[in-house]
Amino acid sequence: MFGRILVFVALAATCCASMTVPVARAEQPETSGTTTSVRVLVSSDGHGDFQTIQQAIDHAPAYGQGRLVIAIQPGVYRERLVVPQDRPRVTFLGLGNDPAATLITYSMSAAAAGGTFLSSTVDVEGADFEATNITFENSYGAGSQAVALMLHSDRALLRHCRLLGWQDTLYAATGRQYYEDCYIEGAIDFIFGNARAIFHDCEIHSAGAGYITAQSRTSADGPYGFVFDDCKLTAREGVSRVYLGRPWRPYARVVFLCTKMGAHIDPAGWHEWHPGETHSLDTSYYAEFASSGPGASRSQRDPHTHFLSDKEAKAFQTKAFLGEPDGWDPTAR
Secondary structure (H helix, E strand, O other): OHHHOEEEEOOOHHHHHHOOOOOOOOOOOOOOOOOEEEEEEEOOOOOOOEOOHHHHHHHOOOOOOOOEEEEEOOEEEEOOEEEOOOOOOEEEEEOOOOHHHEEEEEOOOHHHHOOHHHOOOEEEOOOOOEEEOOEEEEOOOOOOOOOOEEEEOOOEEEEOOEEEOOEOOEEEEEOEEEEEOOEEEEEEEEEEEOOEEEEEOOEEEEEEEEEEEEEOOOOOOOOOEEEEEOOEEEEOOOOOOEEEEOOOOOOOEEEEEOOEEOOOEOOOOEOOOOEOOEOHHHOOEEEEEOOEOHHHOOOOOOOOOEEOOHHHHHHHOHHHHHOOOOOOOHHHO
16 A cells, blocks of 8 residues: 555655655655655545545554645545644645645535534644645535634645635644645634734635624733735635634734725624624724735725734734744745
8 A cells, every 4th residue: 555655764864855845836745864755546446545535534644743745636625634733843735736636625614513623624633734735625615604624723824725615714722833825715703713914925715795804812911813914815706704803802903904895894894793792893902004905905904903013913923923933944845
């Protein structure tokens, strides 16, 4: 079974160079000292080490303090996946020409599953998770919460990925997370949770009227929150009345930096969780800086909105926002 499994051991720079294996759009597994990384191939047609992604997660060889790189051939993988806590440093690497070529999909509603947090197509619990060139989808559609990706992972990194759903598409639950050049689609609260997350150069696409974010910080001094930096907010034709967010918990924190906002964004920008019942806008932190486009006008913004100065905005740059406590810098790679 493991004839095609490649094990990389960093013995010397020249040795490593001779063992380089092409992997579409991704860097080779990093090696240091005697740290070992393992790369396995998933192909649904049987021409890989495993036919399903969950088999690769569960049965790949031990990789010590290295990284398990699961290279996935293009195709549709109808699976519900769990990356458990005892599988840290796992990478999903799509081998197609673009993220749409490698699709992990399932249809599961919160009602059928017994709760929102049980509905996810992919549940990641292990630290240092990475994904490149992959699509994560919950295809259930409108009518229920239905999570595509649930991420309880510190130092998580997603690049060139698509996340597709309707309500609660991405549960950015806990830990520090960095999304770059990703496409995230939904309608209601489709980016939610209490991670410390930065979305850089991402397209956030509204499939219907609703709310982009539902952040859930629970204390005024918590380091958590969502930052959208140099992103683009788009929508399906005819969609309007989309809000930047509503506070799922009383101290929600969301910041938009240098983001292009389409005309589908409601002039108020932000919305109370349940108007007349909750008063979380009073204690939440919703901020904007140097955004552009018809949806970025300040003239009718909710009065709770903070408009940041240059100095204030620097606190939400990637290194400042994600660096504590260990100096993690996902842009250094």
